[in-house]
Amino acid sequence: MYRLYDYLPSGNSYKPRLLLSLLGIEYERIDVNIMKGETRTPEFLAKNPNGRIPALELEDGEFLWESNAILYFLASTGTPYLPAEPRLAANVMQWMFFEQYSHEPFIAVARFILMHTDENHPRRAELKDKMKGGYAALDVMEKHLHNRDYFVGDHVSIADIALYAYTHVADQGGFDLAPYPAVRSWLARVSDRPGHILITDH
């Protein structure tokens, strides 16, 4: 059985947790409290030398880390979440790289700062740039989704799971999704799927 090293409030670890649930795959969940430094212990660094959750322990005892790589692995055994056609599969990768470079560093980090620091904390100075970058990512998503149901092709894929994770809680990072009707409709479509769980569920 897989073992997922996880922290419930984290959108990055929600990605594999959500996909495992959508695919109906049983797994053991190990809670790693990132706020108590549990990702930086020698024991955890032996699992992920980069000291971050999520990490997935495979049946042979090997570890996979980086949320989108874990999504790729879980989806790549003939599931509908990764198209077989190379061009569409590359489009899925394109949106997952977009998520990591142009979306998560802004929306997830703004959410982290607002959830974990008080008003006078020096990290609050980062928020202006985080909001600018986050809204730029939402603009790209809105434009792409205005005539589409999902990011790639006509079926939900791991690109949607990767982007859903922090977009659906963007309000917790101070983002207003009211001007993004296509993004809001897409969020509802993703959350309507059988097996869907909330970020706080497992």
Ligand SMILES: N[C@@H](CCC(=O)N[C@@H](CS)C(=O)NCC(=O)O)C(=O)O
């Ligand atoms: N690019 C990584 C980011 C992982 C990440 O930033 N994880 C955070 C929680 S969301 C973490 O473990 N932080 C604890 C630490 O840095 O010690 C991924 O997508 O998995």
